[in-house]
Amino acid sequence: MINNIKRALQLFLCIGLLNQTLQAQNDLQYIPKPDLKEELASFSLVDGFEINLFAATPMMEKPTQINFDNEGRLWVCGSHLYPQLNVNEEPSDRIVILEDTDNDGVADKSTIFYDKFIMPNGILPDNQGGAYVASSDKLIHLSDTDGDGKADKSEVLLTGFGTEDTHHTLHRFGWGPGGKIYMQQGFYVSSNVETAYGPRHLNGSGIWSYDTETRRLEIFSKGYINPWGHSVNYWGQSFEADGAGTGFGHSFPNAVLLTSPGESQALPSLTPNSPKASGIEIISGKHFPPSWTGNVITNDFRAHITDRYSLEADGSSYIAKLEHTFLKSKHISFRPVDVTMGPDGALYVADWYSPIIQHGEVDFRDQRRDHVNGRVWRITAKGRPLLQKPNYNESSIPELLDLLKADENWVRLLAKQTLKTREANQVINAIDKWLGNLNSQGSDYDHHRLEALWTVQTLNLMDIDLLKSVLKSKTASARSAAVRVLYYWNEKVPDALVLLETAVQDSDPSVRREAITALSKFRSVEAFNTALLAYNPNMDQSYSFALRQTCRILSKYWLPSVHNGNQKRQAEDAALIFALKATEDPSATQPLIDFYKNSKNPDAGILTVIGKMGEPAQLNFLTEIIASVKGHPHKRDAANSLLIAAKNRGIFPTKNKDKVLQDLFTFGDEHIQETACSLTGYWKSTKFIDILKQKLSKPNTSYAIQESAAQALAMFNTDDIGEFFVQIISEDRSITTTKLAVAALVQVDLDEGVETITQLLNKELDEETIDYLIKTVIKKEGAFTAFSSALEGKTLAAKTAAQASRFVQASGREGAEELMAALAKAGSIKTASGDANYDRSTQDLMTKLKYGDAKKGKEIYLRPQMACTTCHKLKGVGSSDVGPDLGSIGASAPADYIIESLIEPNKKIKEGYKSSAITTINGDFYAGSIIFEDANMIKIKTSAGTEVSLQKSKIESREASKVSMMPAGLTDSLSESEFIDLLKYLTELGKSH
Template sequence: MINNIKGTSYLFICIGLLIQTLQAQNDLRDIPKPDLKKEQASFSIAEGFEISLYTASPMIEKPTQINFDNEGRLWVCGSHLYPQLNVNEEPSDRIVILEDTDKDGVADKSIIFYDKLIMPNGILPDNEGGAYVASSDKLIHLSDTNGDGKADKSEVLLTGFGTEDTHHTLHRLGWGPGGKIYMQQGFYVSSHVETAYGPRHLKGSGLWTYDPETRRLEIFTKGYINPWGHAFNYWGQTFEADGAGTGFGHSFPNSVVVTSPGESQSVPSLTPNSPKACGIEIISGKHFPSSWTGNVITNDFRAHITDRYSIEANGSSYKAKLEPTFLKSKHISFRPVDVTMGPDGALYLADWYSPIIQHGEVDFRDQRRDHVNGRVWRITAKGRPLLQKPDYNKLSIPELLDLLKAEENWVRLLAKQTLKTKEVKQVTNALDKWVLNLDSQEPKYDHHRLEALWTVQTLNLMDIDLLKSVLKSKNASARSAAVRVLYYWNEKVPDALVLLKTAVQDLDTSVRREAIIALSKFRTVEAFKTALLAHNRNMDQYYSFALRETSRILSKYWLPSFLKGDFDTKTGEGALIFALKSTEDQKVIQPLIDFYRNSKSPDASILSLIGKIGNPKQLNFLTEIASVKYHPHQSDAAISLLIAAKNRGVFPIRNKAEALQNLFAYGDEDVQVTACALAGYWKNAEFIDFLKQKLSKPTTSYAVQESAAQALTMFKTGDIRDFFVKIIGEDRTIGTTKLAVVALVHVDLDEGVKAIVHLLGKELDEETIDYLIKTIIKKEGALTALSSALEGKTISAETATLASRFVQASGREGVGELMAALAEAGSIESTSVVSNYGLSIQDILRKLKDGDARKGKEVYLRPQIACVACHKVKGVGSSDVGPDLGSIGASAPADYIIESLIEPSKKIKEGFKSTAITTKNGDFYTGAIVYEDTNIIKIKTSSGTEVSLQKKLIESREASKVSMMPAGLTNSLNEGDFIDLLKYLTVLGKNH
């Protein structure tokens, strides 16, 4: 169907499907009707720019990605079915093609190209009348074989992409400068894709590359929570936006950003404390001011903002600076999710349009979800001429080649894509002449040759002479980009290692980093030796990551040679030690020990690796060091021994007693803490009396006392139990007493529970109550035992309230029974839900207009309601147990925030669902998993502490249905404070 809509009639929006939604709002009057004029009036834009409407419903609906083709048409994929396909509902999401036929900046023609999809999240025109689409678990190609403007053929190219989470399925398709398709997936899916080149597996988030000619699929990068947008700069470097956490960052082949499962190293984001970023574009072309060229544009969709960042080279990567706000809207439904530059030089924004953006936290059938609307906005620079789109399909091959000199990134890209449709021999002959006729004195000479090289790559050909020429460019960025091409061509280039040997010794660090990564493609010992030439003492984080990753990838080739003794390198001992540590292979431990012994300035990080992967015999080396008086690495050795014991349950064979004696005799407080823990894990009975002395001696620091008490519990003897009972019965400080009580629970549950009840009857501070309850939460059977022990007992109302709060967050069976017992003992009402002061949600919403956000912030900061103990606001704060609240007001409706306080477990934030783990000895832990490998799981508990658990000691693990945020946190507030707190939360994120 083709629609022609012009003038004021274009502003008419069909809102029939929203009538029921609006009627269901009751008093939620802040959700406006979908009025285009009012939304446009809500914008504030940087001086010198203006924003206008390009298209809206009914031409499009809920756009998720937009991309222009070489005819100047805008392809839009969208989903009215989001967030789920309902029962008996047919797939009907669609791909729409838009055109502005009279060049007035408004789309006046639309074609529904295909309408049988389920939540498509990626669209990329093939510039031959068809398109590639990311559709659920598939990458498909749609084509129009009869020329009627509609797809009549759908071909599945690949299948097996993860579908566990709608937000994280395959999405964001785009062309790279060398002709490959790049596409992303999020953290909460696992993909297992069968290809002609073997299976490809990606657990968690990452960026894929796909060659449409060879159908080769590869992983380009890993990481981010939900990468949602990628772009290439003038020199072909990659930037990715993270729609769920860390802004945007610079990526390169093999790079890993935080959150990639099982990865032990990563590179940072360029904007680690920035908001979520959705969609990303890099400014180029003559229409925008030249000072904006190279700037990054991305969307803070939660705060209704489009941001601009300037970037500049920094070592082997970049640094980014947030510039004054580019675009901001006061309209709560403005949700910019994609951004791209158009053929006229303007910037186009896809506006998903919805007051609600939550996926897992807000009900799928929430009546306020907008399933109809969507817009594309157009931003232009005032007083600057728009650009004329080249008629790519009518240009000759030489004319298309001349477009490779264009200032606009998209013009050069589409010129290469159009050249791909021509007869290959004609293109290569013309390209040779074009390169030959380039003026070597022209400032952009190096970039022109690079574009020629990318053209060859787009054609799936090779030109070794051209590659070598660009590798010798005066411009370092051109050399770096040429090395990236060599990464893809790798062993097909006859003397590739010779070329890379020069590149890894380049004066520019970005060239060296690219060369290091390129060498990972060469499965030889020589490739590794070449990479090692790049090692130096001044490696930045990105550079050292690249060298570690290449050393690890190539270890299957060079490590056997090294272990046989027939390996020589001219790079020096430091480089080889760096590479050996990078492998994290148990076989390298003994050689590293030898290096340590023979070095005049031994590397202490070797000791850390021994603790992480060494066997019992190799751990003897650590006890040997720990046994030496005043050894400079005594503390490093002790910590490594503790890592081995705690994370892996692996212990040394010799020198344990000698090591402990030395650590206790000569160590500072931190070493003493470690020594106590080691004595417990090693079960050195000869140190029991020493540990008792550490706990009972008043002058001992609390940290050492705590470690000693925990160590004593590992012996589990009657003598130990009696000792704890004795300590509890004496007139000790509350710190010593609570340590003994907690320890007793582990040794004798019944006696320990009695001691806890006795202690709860005293006047206790919040920290002590928290500490006691953590023990109860961990121990199997303790909740029921404590419930019984509280019968007939009396505790203060404050103690009962605080204890109930901590108990409620545990998610264990028996919580309800214990909370009832605490309420009875403290003569309080149940604190399982927050007090709503007798007000309905609608009543609270009406009162919000009179709330004071400034006072609400003061309430938020009160220690007793524990908000700051778990949450950051816009990256500021000491804990990230819970989600950053910096934009909750912009992303969540007010009633959702209210319900989150009243019933925290009803809607748990994506990425903060907790896991409940029970160990074989009956201990119980609940928290968010922050790291997992073959040996350990690390979880962050509701108290903010990280706990490492050996996998072999885990009895069961399951998703917890209870939020880590306890109910009843705001019970201590009066109604006014409660309203002010809600007001503060509801405005967070509405101001940048």
Template sequence: MRQGGTHLNPHIYEDIAPIVDHRHRSAHGGARIYQSDAFAPEETGRLFMANIHEHAVLSDVLQPSRSGFIASHGDEFMMAHNAQWVGFSMEIGPEGALYVLDWHDADICGGDVLDKDTGRIFRITPSESHAVEWDGRYGDLRQLSDLELAQLQESRSDWHARRARVILQHRASTRALDASALTHLNTLYETGATTPLRLRALWSLYITDNFSLESLSDALQDKQPYIRAWGVRLIAEQDTIDPEVLLTLEELAERENSPVVRKYLAAMLQRIPNDRRWPIIEALMNHPEDSEDPNIPTLLWTGFEPLVAEAPERALLLIEDANYYPKMAEFVGRRLVEAGHMSPLLAALHANRNEHLLRGMVGGLEGAGDIEAPEDWDRTYRRLRRKSETRALATTVAQLFGDAEAERALMSEVMNATLSPAQRIAALTALAPSQPDALREALFGLINDPNMRIASIQAVAAFNDPELGELLLSNYANATPSEKEAIIQTMASRPVYGWMLVESLHDGSIQRNEIPVWIARQMRRVVGSGFVEIWGPIDELPGDKAASYARYHTLVTSGMAADAANGQNVFAQACGACHQMNGVGGLIGPDLTGSNRTDVDYLLTNLIYPDEFIQDDYRMVLVTSRDGRTYVGTLVGESDRQVTLRPIGLKDVVLNRTEIQSLEVSEESLMPEDLLSVLSDQEIQDLFAYLRTAEASAQ
């Protein structure tokens, strides 16, 4: 499970999203779905989670939704009222109680164990248990007969059912199980009152090698979707799948009306030979209602993706009518570009003018550098331009191919004040990387258009032009805070602008405290020692870190009046470029909504010692292109051909590897050590007040 970073397969373009429908200040350690009888019946099926930062056990209510579930916030099941209580794992016991492992340490996120002898296990049970007692409930299950273990599959206590299955599996590895036990399990599978009971019987029979492949095939015809789904899953576990069974799976995919079963069919694609995947994929694609499912499209694409590169024409035929499955058409278009199959892609676009396929083509061409248009592009372009839904995308592709007419069309959109700001900005963003002279001249006027100002400032970074740098600096004094931030970031993008920013610091027209620390790091890379001379040491706390820690700790715990509302503004300026809080802010670093931000020591440790505990996904990456532009951010995607970078304060940038002069993955965190040093004492107080208030928690 990834918290961030790049996918293992560069051709998987989207992740499966979380199932929660809410935000909560939490980081979870361990989870367990309650399947026992001690607590009230309404707790059965609820997801219990240890919440590390709230020192609590929370619960979510799981509701079926499409092919999966939605998790809605339940209640604060148990509050520890102890700042060192750190729940990390859970189990349900034989009596139905919830057992929680408490790591119990003052440092809940670090690598050092400060208190090695304080770990505990808590047992949580209601004051009056609903559990039904029976002889042997707390005995050694290994002393039970095969039949008695089989009968435990009907227990409300999942603890007993699971352990009974383990014992049966062990016994079946050395001898045949008693016929009475098998009869009981087969009867439970055939006539069980609920699907969970039938599944327990199925699992018991399967793991003891008493459920044949023929029986698994029969399970595919069952009236209950989860029985059919598990039939698919267990068939997929075979080393090789019999061709006749594959035919049965193909027939199932054609007629299946449950999204749950279709999800399992999509997931199993990776387990079968490529040439046998086509019929199942085609059948699953004939369910347009799955196009917005949270799981099926990604699973389906994972199995489909290798086939697209192997057989592009067949893949295109499959998504010919894919307006009802737009995401798949987009993925196919992008994959074909990455595989170099431009001719069949253009033939398909000429025939059906599919905007989703064309959008995928745009995604595949991003960052491709100087590329020549395929010989059959012109006639396809003329046809795509005649359809309103594909006109803008086609113009973008043509511009990427260096088409002068397309460049003029985009320039016309930039200057057309009757269009929406979003359309004009999109045209400006598409044009800027090619640095056309017409756009350079237009920027001197566009910067005065309130709707285009920030986009124009950012577009200057694509050029290497001192006059444009002077334009930005001349507008700095009267700029809004967000405009000033954009100007400073643009001035830090290239040496020619960087030296101009150094001069502005020298003459006082821009103050040192107006330069974010992360920009200072970028300037060190862009300008070098010349910047360090005026700025001073970067990433070094003044004096001793321990002394700084003590000073800041005294400051924020002194009881001095603090303004949390202003702290939100400080957060936006100092932290918001990289971190989110309640859905607002950047995506470079971890989302702080769920962090342990009520703990002063936790906050100070991460602010003063940010390099001590860095996940690889959040290491600072510095990229300099061959034309001299520098980016600072994190890697979010890479392939043999491209690198996708998430720069601080900008949208994701796709760079062709041939255009990169240097790419450095730093051992440092993106967060500098001296972040607090640029803030006043009052700003620090306000920032901590905002971070620590309950009001900053989203519900």
């Protein structure tokens, strides 16, 4: 009763809010009415299928996840509170159970199971009348002890999940084939969970596995940006959709996908050029056409599309191929966020329903957010019979075991879940009988036995004989799944290492990959040596990554045995070399050097490792290679490695430096000459100053060498060097030489340097040169102020001043505004803002958007002077990653957001694209976004699009920029109609495939 009143009240409030919302949006004219018929009419579906409404508000909450139980009831968790609880507001998000009691494909009964949550993002029925729920910082189990269909007991199972970003909190629950619960969390949260087995910390995204029987919580895999959906295929392999990355990928224990804090390497998704995806289901069962079995369905929620991919085994992982668009809507509020197959074999799509998604880019309290509506749509195959739902709870144990033979993935899963509720001994006895009666010639024989093994695992029991027998299956995928069971049972299996020794040498790479991963659970050198048996030079990416992880996890056992000489090794032990490199541990450097020394056909990669991790004495090994062996084939690798050590770590060799330089300058090719110049500078080898001077001043030297020589000379930082630069500049040589000399002069004599820049800017210069000169100023501490003073009273061409000003702004450094003002004054130009040829009011532009021409807009986008393509890619196409990929900007961002981003880039900096300015103690300067950071190093993607790794101890200063890397005023030169065309083009990007 109380619930009904509440619901009525809520509805009343909702309608009130809705009216307000619509009124407020009248000007924008693009918030559609939440009309179900209109939305239904907006769908286009691939041939052979039809769609109907299964349920909508007020029967349900705005859905974040949907999951069926073994009685065919659909559990919906959702949130009208998203993205943030109001101040002093009581939690009121609901878990709703939907039922289709007359089997007509439309829900006719709705029960509010619980209504006191804050943004629950995961729901999993326990098939005993209760459910597991992801509630903000907690994992909760709800149960209905009095059988009235409503939760009356809420038990907190775990606390401490991160809440820093409400669409990254604990979410998306599902049963694994072995009975564990798998749960995900996103990029922005940090979890500290207390368990009976110890605290569990996970920074950033990953999958958790939770064992409801033993209450054990573990990290299954890490990575992705915001994994939002996890599905398991016929053979137990995991696939995750990435709601903030690219499409979906293949996950396995110890895997790191895309990115994860503190991880220096990661695997790509299976669909690297696909849009963000939410919710994932793997098609199975007799209702869908047979050719669809095993296909992946996932939602491009930004573009209002549900996609279909076919999946094919490839080495130890998979290849995914995008098929014809499955479902598409023209309705901008259709937001498919979850997808699951239902008891009748149909596909159910949860529709979050909102014109606005996410909560970073649009205000938390933006009126256009829909807090009311949610839908579940049901898709059926035309002319194909629907399935009968098994009556799990009334089936006998043998009947339930027979359901393990079903084609439908969910039937087998629910059968196992139901078996868990029966007397374990009876189930075990019945399994023995059931196994004995299987037809060993049947095509699914291996899979049936695997299901029996998973049932034992689900019951939290062990059956070593069954495990051993499934490990010997004819079907590789069954063997691979059995090895995964061994991963979980690990040291409890008596002769596990013997079994794994066979598995790492299996003929199938996916079995070997699983075996490598399972070995990471065994705390011994023996396990490591067994894993190395799986090494081969042609490992695929996932396989190689699995081996790398096992080597790293076990390194505390085996690395000491390498150091004390106990580790057996052969001269050409490529596997051990792989393992040593994988550790990224400085103590692995010496053993690697020894390998290099003793090998007949040494691995040049070892030389790079020395530069990255070696001590000065170990760098001497590199100088020895160059200095003492004439024409050594790895001379270039050794020189590069020395430069890495000098540049990134400030570490130099102690011997043979002059000999090395002599050799490199005498015999080296272009590239080596360039490296030699840099080394001369870092090493401050005065003997070679004259060579550097020659390299800079000689007319025919290549640009790369000239630049390297100029920068190296500047490192000497003495008066006569400054005089030399001044002389070069006065000789009025080519603009290239002059520019390089000026840049170098700034390093050694700031005042003189900025003075010459001011003079130089008076000449007719191309954009590239201006950019170079400004970058020089940006790099130097205090140069902004000095340059501003130098400009005082001077005049510049307006065009030059404007261009220079743009580059200054792009740097995002402190003092940029002052310098921009000085440039504007010298060039007698108006500042960038307020200079546009059109009315910049967002609302005004919005109303004119309908007159825009996307085709013309594309031409404007591609104009070189607009510079859009200089920094942005479109769906992975393009040369630079400086700014975000705009391939689906239209589908993800509302038009007003795009307008503001174009006019005032600083107001809308996309997550992950905030720029930082870093100066090293060597005086090197880098501006760009930080893409990786741990305690020791930092990896920065510069505004030029290149990646640079830097040792933290070598960083002198570091500033987080408050401004966008995108210069303001880029669109100022456009006419209003051109601006509208460009806007139109951008708003349509990603709206169709």
